[in-house]
Amino acid sequence: xxxxxxxxxxxxxxxxxxxxxxxxxxxxxxxxxxxxxxxxxxxxxxxxxxxxxxxxxxxxxxxxxxxxxxxxxxxxxxxxxxxxxxxxxxxxxxxxxxxxxxxxxxxxxxxxxxxxxxxxxxxxxxxxxxxxxxxxxxxxxxxxxxxxxxxxxxxxxxxxxxxxxxxxxxxxxxxxxxxxxxxxxxxxxxxxxxxxxxxxxxxxxxxxxxxxxxxxxxxxxxxxxxxxxxxxxxxxxxxxxxxxxxxxxxxxxxxxxxxxxxxxxxxxxxxxxxxxxxxxxxxxxxxxxxxxxxxxxxxxxxxxxxxxxxxxxxxxxxxxxxxxxxxxxxxxxxxxxxxxxxxxxxxxxxxxxxxxxxxxxxxxxxxxxxxxxxxxxxxxxxxxxxxxxxxxxxxxxxxxxxxxxxxxxxxxxxxxxxxxxxxxxxxxxxxxxxxxxxxxxxxxxxxxxxxxxxxxxxxxxxxxxxxxxxxxxxxxxxxxxxxxxxxxxxxxxxxxxxxxxxxxxxxxxxxxxxxxxxxxxxxxxxxxxx
Amino acid sequence: xxxxxxxxxxxxxxxxxxxxxxxxxxxxxxxxxxxxxxxxxxxxxxxxxxxxxxxxxxxxxxxxxxxxxxxxxxxxxxxxxxxxxxxxxxxxxxxxxxxxxxxxxxxxxxxxxxxxxxxxxxxxxxxxxxxxxxxxxxxxxxxxxxxxxxxxxxxxxxxxxxxxxxxxxxxxxxxxxxxxxxxxxxxxxxxxxxxxxxxxxxxxxxxxxxxxxxxxxxxxxxxxxxxxxxxxxxxxxxxxxxxxxxxxxxxxxxxxxxxxxxxxxxxxxxxxxxxxxxxxxxxxxxxxxxxxxxxxxxxxxxxxxxxxxxxxx
Numbered sequence: 001x002x003x004x005x006x007x008x009x010x011x012x013x014x015x016x017x018x019x020x021x022x023x024x025x026x027x028x029x030x031x032x033x034x035x036x037x038x039x040x041x042x043x044x045x046x047x048x049x050x051x052x053x054x055x056x057x058x059x060x061x062x063x064x065x066x067x068x069x070x071x072x073x074x075x076x077x078x079x080x081x082x083x084x085x086x087x088x089x090x091x092x093x094x095x096x097x098x099x100x101x102x103x104x105x106x107x108x109x110x111x112x113x114x115x116x117x118x119x120x121x122x123x124x125x126x127x128x129x130x131x132x133x134x135x136x137x138x139x140x141x142x143x144x145x146x147x148x149x150x151x152x153x154x155x156x157x158x159x160x161x162x163x164x165x166x167x168x169x170x171x172x173x174x175x176x177x178x179x180x181x182x183x184x185x186x187x188x189x190x191x192x193x194x195x196x197x198x199x200x201x202x203x204x205x206x207x208x209x210x211x212x213x214x215x216x217x218x219x220x221x222x223x224x225x226x227x228x229x230x231x232x233x234x235x236x237x238x239x240x241x242x243x244x245x246x247x248x249x250x251x252x253x254x255x256x257x258x259x260x261x262x263x264x265x266x267x268x269x270x271x272x273x274x275x276x277x278x279x280x281x282x283x284x285x286x287x288x289x290x291x292x293x294x295x296x297x298x299x300x301x302x303x304x305x306x307x308x309x310x311x312x313x314x315x316x317x318x319x320x321x322x323x324x325x326x327x328x329x330x331x332x333x334x335x336x337x338x339x340x341x342x343x344x345x346x347x348x349x350x351x352x353x354x355x356x357x358x359x360x361x362x363x364x365x366x367x368x369x370x371x372x373x374x375x376x377x378x379x380x381x382x383x384x385x386x387x388x389x390x391x392x393x394x395x396x397x398x399x400x401x402x403x404x405x406x407x408x409x410x411x412x413x414x415x416x417x418x419x420x421x422x423x424x425x426x427x428x429x430x431x432x433x434x435x436x437x438x439x440x441x442x443x444x445x446x447x448x449x450x451x452x453x454x455x456x457x458x459x460x461x462x463x464x465x466x467x468x469x470x471x472x473x474x475x476x477x478x479x480x481x482x483x484x485x486x487x488x489x490x491x492x493x494x495x496x497x498x499x500x501x502x503x504x505x506x507x508x509x510x511x512x513x514x515x516x517x518x519x520x521x522x523x524x525x526x527x528x529x530x
Numbered sequence: 531x532x533x534x535x536x537x538x539x540x541x542x543x544x545x546x547x548x549x550x551x552x553x554x555x556x557x558x559x560x561x562x563x564x565x566x567x568x569x570x571x572x573x574x575x576x577x578x579x580x581x582x583x584x585x586x587x588x589x590x591x592x593x594x595x596x597x598x599x600x601x602x603x604x605x606x607x608x609x610x611x612x613x614x615x616x617x618x619x620x621x622x623x624x625x626x627x628x629x630x631x632x633x634x635x636x637x638x639x640x641x642x643x644x645x646x647x648x649x650x651x652x653x654x655x656x657x658x659x660x661x662x663x664x665x666x667x668x669x670x671x672x673x674x675x676x677x678x679x680x681x682x683x684x685x686x687x688x689x690x691x692x693x694x695x696x697x698x699x700x701x702x703x704x705x706x707x708x709x710x711x712x713x714x715x716x717x718x719x720x721x722x723x724x725x726x727x728x729x730x731x732x733x734x735x736x737x738x739x740x741x742x743x744x745x746x747x748x749x750x751x752x753x754x755x756x757x758x759x760x761x762x763x764x765x766x767x768x769x770x771x772x773x774x775x776x777x778x779x780x781x782x783x784x785x786x787x788x789x790x791x792x793x794x795x796x797x798x799x800x801x802x803x804x805x806x807x808x809x810x811x812x813x814x815x816x817x818x819x820x821x822x823x824x825x826x827x828x829x830x831x832x833x834x835x836x837x838x839x840x841x842x843x
Contacts (some may be wrong), residue, residue: 244637
């Protein structure tokens with residue numbers, strides 16, 4: 001080797017050695033946490049849209065009158081307490097003193113009344129509450145009164161609702177916006193302020209600590225209840241759509257928390273000792289096979305029932321989260337496993353050995369004569385896509401004349417609203433999944449509705465389910481609710497508005513030095529760097 | 531030349547009008563309903579209808595197109611259905627990353643590909659020529675996202691030299707800006723380098739056979755002079771044409787590259803808008819891209835006069 005070559009090699013080596021200083025890993029102990037959410041934040045209004053990402057944004061910016069513990073107890077959050085009078089027909093909630101919105105204005109009962117009224121237009125349980133309500137009014141700046149037609153035992157529970165949509169409190173001037181029109185500002189009284197000047201939808205969402213936030217004085221942090229203490233000065237949501245890129249960024253320390261890595265990525269991340277893979281929510285999501293009840297072939301109850309012997313919940317769940325049975329559940333009914341209303345009524349047809357032959361025999365008994373059926377499925381959302389592929393294979397093996405249409409989610413959402421028969425572009429079957437909160441009780445459990453054309457796509461007409469749902473709202477205690485839930489499940493497993501195809505846990509990947517995370521969803525209060 | 535330029539600029543107006551009509555019609559006919567996406571799972575058909583009405587999506591095609599076209603003429607691209615932000619604001623937020631990526635890629639590609647092509651032509655039939663052509667085949671064959679993943683794995687994950695993802699605005703400093711763009715530009719530039727290198731080589735081979743090259747050599751001009759002063763200048767017109775065509779490739783490739791490296795550019799904005807059926811954003815971005823194509827073609831046509839004095843407009 002000539003001297004010049006040697007010098008060149010040395011120079012290249014020195015340059016290479018110097019390069020690592022340019023790497024941009026997060027310095028330990030800083031006051032910023034960087035997070036890759038499950039999706040892009042497109043809308044800032046958690047009442048206008050039910051997207052989970054907007055709900056999570058809502059919990060950053062807004063607060064609620066009541067919080068919900070992990071065991072589904074409603075506890076005061078913005079509220080100091082409440083008084084029930086007149087046989088339950090008058091409920092007066094008193095606000096904690098000195099609550100302030102991010103713009104410095106005090107939180108008044110009038111703000112809460114306007115917020116609750118807007119929420120009642122969109123939330124399923126809110127809509128139910130509205131039918132019981134004569135007025136929601138501010139008695140004074142700190143007292144909010146519900147005047148009801150009759151007692152509504154679920155009132156406080158409704159105000160603590162976690163999903164679809166939580167009754168977030170916003171300034172009256174925003175809350176007076178029509179419930180079907182998006183608000184233009186994100187100003188709440190929650191633990192973090194939204195940085196509108198740094199918002200770049202599809203790229204970055206920034207929040208900063210609300211230094212004036214006063215957490216509730218007592219209680220233990222649990223889901224959305226208890227003290228919410230913001231520890232980080234800034235929370236930055238980095239929108240990274242590519243899973244491999246997000247995983248690599250987590251490994252290099254460019255980000256701290258990746259909300260929903262897919263199973264293959266989880267396997268890789270488990271090898272990194274700086275990271276922890278854990279359940280984001282201790283409760284699982286439920287996957288469902290939804291039928292279209294309006295048209296053949298699945299307007300025939302016997303044909304819906306014919307599928308039951310062939311449904312292996314383990315097969316569906318393995319496709320979603322991999323073969324590890326610790327992250328999925330079988331023997332799953334209508335309500336989220338592990339919650340008070342979960343039960344085993346009517347689940348016998350989903351148990352025992354699975355048999356395609358038995359299913360085929362039932363199809364023959366039902367008189368299936370090769371009518372065409374169409375399965376519609378998204379390709380861009382992991383769980384429904386995986387379940388749909390298993391489902392498409394299953395119905396083809398059973399001998400259904402199947403047209404499996406895979407498209408992007410936007411197309412599926414539109415096509416599933418079509419009530420036309422298959423030959424005119426309609427659909428027969430789809431797979432999707434719902435969060436644990438959606439299936440905790442009948443309030444927001446859309447696929448369990450039996451109100452025909454008013455129901456969630458699939459439109460089953462099952463009057464008894466509606467009667468039981470109404471009865472559930474008025475049930476005096478948990479025991480009574482559980483009795484109703486068992487009967488609902490018995491009826492549903494016979495009528496089959498849908499078939500539960502298992503439950504799976506959503507895992508998250510987070511840096512090991514982040515502690516204090518409140519489980520349930522992507523919540524940032526109490527989170528701190530060790 | 532000035533009159534030609536003005537004529538060409540004016541000619542963009544009917545082109546843009548046709549593009550606008552085509553894009554609007556295509557989106558009108560395409561499946562998907564933003565109101566259903568917004569309304570969420572629990573919405574009743576009445577809820578979806580109310581949202582559709584509030585967004586103006588329930589009005590007839592011609593009314594919607596007329597309103598949109600009228601706004602476009604006034605320079606108003608509308609408001610995003612989802613973010614409630616003006617489309618111009620969203621484009622403004624995203625244009626710098628895409629422009630930066632394209633400029634760096636273009637510089638990288640031109641600086642590497644043209645010398646490569648020239649050398650390959652000069653050393654025709656040698657191992658160097660074969661190596662350059664081999665690289666060109668590889669550049670064409672390997673998808674951008676594969677190159678991106680490999681680069682990210684080696685230089686970010688394993689060597690920790692450069693960041694995996696993201697974008698830092700130029701205003702925050704030259705190096706922070708550049709370090710985020712190095713890997714994406716290399717990944718995106720692969721195809722482009724291959725394309726320009728091949729064209730440069732082929733054109734140079736043709737030019738090097740010309741009599742005036744022999745004359746130059748006979749006059750005692752050195753090899754570098756022959757290659758870069760006499761041959762390359764005469765081979766420039768097709769190369770410039772390919773560079774222009776390649777900008778179309780860059781816009782397409784930027785969509786993938788921006789996804790892989792999480793760069794918040796126009797490519798990502800387009801894909802996100804399509805997936806959500808955010809019609810005003812899709813329409814705005816496609817119009818912008820069309821305008822850029824038209825403009826690039828104009829610049830290329832004008833650039834011909836710099837390299838070939840025989841061309842006059």
